[in-house]
Amino acid sequence: YCYIWSMENLREKPVMSNIGKSTNILWHDCPIGQTERQKLLGQKGCVIWITGLSGSGKSTVACALSRELHYRGHHTYVLDGDNLRHGLNRDLSFKAEDRTENIRRVGEVAKLFADAGTICIASLISPYRRDRDACRALLPDSRFIEVFMDLPLELCEARDPKGLYKLARTGKIKGFTGVDDPYESPVNSEVSF
Ligand SMILES: Nc1ncnc2c1ncn2[C@@H]1O[C@H](COP(=O)(O)OS(=O)(=O)O)[C@@H](OP(=O)(O)O)[C@H]1O
Numbered sequence: 096y097c098y099i100w101s102m103e104n105l106r107e108k109p110v111m112s113n114i115g116k117s118t119n120i121l122w123h124d125c126p127i128g129q130t131e132r133q134k135l136l137g138q139k140g141c142v143i144w145i146t147g148l149s150g151s152g153k154s155t156v157a158c159a160l161s162r163e164l165h166y167r168g169h170h171t172y173v174l175d176g177d178n179l180r181h182g183l184n185r186d187l188s189f190k191a192e193d194r195t196e197n198i199r200r201v202g203e204v205a206k207l208f209a210d211a212g213t214i215c216i217a218s219l220i221s222p223y224r225r226d227r228d229a230c231r232a233l234l235p236d237s238r239f240i241e242v243f244m245d246l247p248l249e250l251c252e253a254r255d256p257k258g259l260y261k262l263a264r265t266g267k268i269k270g271f272t273g274v275d276d277p278y279e280s281p282v283n284s285e286v287s288f
């Protein structure tokens with residue numbers, strides 16, 4: 096008994112962390128990790144982050160890419176800004192701090208998908224460079240691929256498939272990206288269209 100007691104006391108005390116508002120938390124490792132999952136799936140998890148104005152073709156490219164990879168035998172998952180705002184992000188508006196929180200959450204979710212071994216395709220306007228870079232920083236470099244839908248506002252506005260630009264121009268939507276809200280183009284994207 097004394098032996099077990101002394102061994103217990105010799106064992107390193109777990110290091111507790113305080114992260115944000117979460118105090119006294121401890122990371123728990125599992126024996127099955129990213130390496131094992133990737134081996135099972137036969138692929139490397141990564142995040143393909145598609146950014147651009149509304150109407151620039153983000154969702155179209157995300158779905159086409161997902162379909163192509165799927166039929167070549169790869170596991171993919173699309174995280175679309177519009178769709179996530181129906182659930183996970185339904186509490187967020189389009190004011191600057193909510194857009195930032197939107198991108199932070201999706202960046203974290205995308206990281207989990209990549210950790211699970213999936214090719215995660217995120218398509219969001221993600222208008223702020225700093226927010227996109229924060230998502231990039233969550234993953235090792237080669238696992239975050241930024242795709243910039245580099246289309247002029249005029250073309251996106253001419254497409255206007257949902258009629259949102261029209262509403263923004265007539266003042267019925269306030270703070271619409273590209274009209275009366277900023278979009279910061281990437282300077283270090285891996286791919287641009
Ligand atoms: N004010 C304003 N500005 C921009 N977009 C607006 C706005 N209000 C509604 N929508 C619709 O929301 C979709 C963008 O959502 P995201 O989550 O990708 O936006 S963001 O990354 O938080 O900026 C966007 O979808 P996409 O057209 O697919 O980009 C619009 O349909």
Ligand SMILES: Nc1ncnc2c1ncn2[C@@H]1O[C@H](COP(=O)(O)OP(=O)(O)O)[C@@H](O)[C@H]1O
Nearest residue numbers: 147148149150151152153154155156218254256
């Ligand atoms: N390469 C393309 N050429 C022409 N039209 C396109 C192209 N990609 C997308 N579109 C059209 O542009 C509109 C906006 O595309 P969408 O993928 O919904 O953009 P986003 O997700 O960026 O808002 C849709 O009507 C879509 O059919």
